[in-house]
Amino acid sequence: MFRTTSGTRRVMLLLCVLLLSLVFVLPKQSRSLLQGIGQPLAQLLSLPMTALAALDRGVQEAWYGYLALHQVSEENRRLQRELQALRGRNNELRELGVAGQRLAAVLGLKERLKAKTLAAQVIGWDATNWYRAIVLDKGSRDGVKVEMGVMAPDGAVGRVVKVMPFTAMVLLITDPNNAVTGLIQRTRDEGIVEGTPEGRARMKYIPLLATLQSGDVIVTSGLTGGFPRGVPLGTITRIDKAEGELFQSAEIVPEVDLHKLEEVLVITDPLPVGDGLEPPAARPGPVSSEGRP
C-alpha cells in the first residue's frame, strides 16, 4: 500500500487536497459525509473503549487497594497474610457497597425526577485537551440525541453534543463552549451559566438589582438546554459587580464533582417548565416546588 510510485503519491495528495477543499467549501455536506463514514468506525471503536474503561476501573481499584495496604508494617507481615485475604474480600464488599450506594442514588434521582431519563456509564474523556467532555456508553441506538441534558444525582453534568450508534459525547457545564440558562433559587433571577477556562462555571447577565449572596444555589431554569427546571447547577462563591456595567456576574462551583463521574442520567424527555425535580422523601432536596410560576 505504501510502496508507491510518485504518480500514486500525487493522486493521494490530490485526494487529500480535494477532501480538505470539500470540508471548507461544502461544510454541511462534508459534515454529513464524515458522519456517514464515521458511524461504523465509531461503532467498531466503542468495543475496545468499553473494554479499556473496565480495565481502567480495575487498575484504579487495584492501585487504591495497594495504597491502602502499603502502610502495614513488616512486623505484622505474618498477620498480614491472614488479613490480606480478608481485606481483599472486605475491599470487594466495600466496593460493592459503594457501587450499590451510587446506583441507589441514581435510582432515587430517577424516581424523583419526573422527566424521562436513561442511565449511562462514563467510558472515557474527550480525545483532546481542548474540550471538557465525557464519552457515554449509550448512543443513538438507545435513543440519545444531540442537545439532551445529562445529570448526576447531585446536579447537572452537561449536554449531549455528538451522538454515534453506541456512544455519545457530553460537553460538561464547566467547558467554556457550553451555556445553560440558570435560575438563582432564592431570588428567582435568571442568567446564563457558562464554563470557564479554569474548569469552573460563571453565571452571566444577572440583573444589577438582584441581591446575590455567596452560597446561593443556582438551578436550571428549564427554558433551554434539555433540562427540566430545578436541577442544581452549582453554588455561588464570588460575585462580580463592576461599576458602569449593565449586569453582574457570579462565579459558581459546580454541584457535581465532574472529575469523578461514573454513572449519569441522560434526560431523554424533559417535561415543561414547573415539572422538574421533586424533593426526596427523606430530606428536602436542593430544589423545592416553591416559587414555581
Added chain:
Amino acid sequence: MKPALYAALVLGLVPLQTSLVHYLSFVGVRPDLCLVAAGLIGFLAGPVEGALVGIALGFTQDLFSAGALWLNLITKGSVGLLAGLAGRQVTNATLATLVITMVSLSALENLVFLFVVRGGGDLGDRLSALPSILLPETLLNAALGAALYWLLPVRPSGEQEMGRRPIGMVG
C-alpha cells in the same frame, strides 16, 4: 505489515487516548497520542504516509471529541505532512531533531486549536490556555515522541534508510 500496523494504530490509539492516557497526565493535561503517532510516522516514513495516517487518526479522534468533525482531521494530517517534510531536510534523523520537530508541530497544532476553540473568548481566556494547555501538552508530546523514538528497534539513519536527498539541514 505497515498497513496492518497503521490500521492497528488508527483503531487502538483513540480508545487508549480517551480511557487510559490520564495516567500520563501532567497538571491535568494529557499527551496527544495521535499527534505523536502522526508526527513520528511522518518524520520517519515521509510526508505522504504521515499525512494519510494523520488524516485517519485525526478523523477517528474527531469522532470522540466534542469539537467539529474536521478539526483533528486537518491538523493531524498537516502534522504528518509537515513532520515528513521536516524529516526530509535532515541527513541524519536524531533524537534532537525529532524533539525540535515535535515541539514545533505540537505548539503549532495547539495554536490552531486555541484560535478555533477559544477564538470567541476574551484575550485573557485565550492567554490562560498557553500555560494551562499548550505548554504542558507540547512538553508531554515531545517527551513521549522522544521516548518512543528511542525505544524504536530500528531507527533510520542517513539518506539510504530514509530514502531522502542527502542535503543536510537546509533552509
